[in-house]
Amino acid sequence: MKTTRAERLSRGSFICGVVGVLFAAAPAVAGYSSTGLIDIPSSEYLDHLQYEGDFIVAVSGDPDVPNYGVLNANVGFGGLSEVGLAVYSFWKMAALAGHFKIEVIDEEHYGRYQPAVSVGMDNLTVGDGVISHAGDRYPGDTAAYHIDFRDNVSPFVVVSKTLEPLGTFHLGWGAGRFIGKGPYSKYFHGVFMGYNRRIWKTFEVMVEEDGRDINVGVRYTFPWITVGAAVEKAEQFGRAFEPFYSLTTELSPRPLHTGPERLEVRRHINSLGRRLSALRARVEGEREKVSVLRQELRELVEEYERLGVTAEELEDVYDEIDRLEKALEAAEERSAP
Secondary structure, X not given: OOOOHHHHHHHHHHHHHHHHHHHHOOOOOOOOOOOOOOOOOOOOOOOOOOEEEEEEEEEEOOOOOOOEEEEEEEEEEOOOEEEEEEEEEOOOOEEEEEEEEEEEEOOOOOOOOOOEEEEEEEEEXXXXXXXXXXXXXXXXXXXXXXXXXXXXXXXXXXXXEEEOOOEXXXXXXXXXXXXXXXXXXXXXXXXXXEEXXXXXXXXXXXXXXXXXXXXXXXXXXXXXXXXXXXXXOHHHOOOOOOOEEEEEEEEOOOOOOOOHHHHHHHHHHHHHHHHHHHHHHHHXXXXXHHHHHHHHHHHHHHHHHHOOOOOHHHHHHHHHHHHHHHHHHHHHHHHXX
């Protein structure tokens, strides 16, 4: 059953109201781009001039560890990149940081099993900047994540590949916030990985290792709003340090095309590109043939004239030249974009 615009607006107002109640009970804040997973970036990006905002609030399971939140906004440029700005809050402190991501190679550009590759930077800030909430850990995990640990300026490279119907896989390396210092994460040396899959068209599951911790989560997509929930640092269950529990709200005026949807669009674009190239090559070949034939006919006409053949006798030849010229013009029109 189709819904009217008024019903959609009413539904959207109701969802916003629920989100507002949730945020009134906890710090209203947000994370990285909706084109990533829970905490790691992916190779995907927002469409040109598409914008979205993220709101994340994370509550620690340990009463001695402070909660945190982030307010984040992103916009896409050129159909291959996005930039964003985030405000991080740790109650007694806050930090402002920028981030960007550029796709270097789009998925399946060279072959069906070739992944997309992107490079980017998180936490572009100076001074004290962003202090990782991972730094607030207590013994039982590691003292290496002391509050003095900074995550400023975190470059990364990531590859993403959708394998239908399995889902989308991500693998990357980064510095700064991706470098683990714990007893186990230090061996990753900044390597992060993730997996996400659409169970239904609007429901998605995610699991990732962000270079330091294991995070699991889900998200559900409405027309303008995507809501998600995650357990961050899930490996801490049963230890002295408890995981974080986060709620995410993503707002965008246009649908976010990710995973299988974006891959399908790329396949159509690549297919059209190949067909256009083949058509242009065919037209060029026909143009060359017609040009050669026209030159041969002109030489033949000149030969006839040297032999004293009258213009009336050449009428059929001129008609053939006119026909070929029209065929050439038609071929050129078909090749025009």
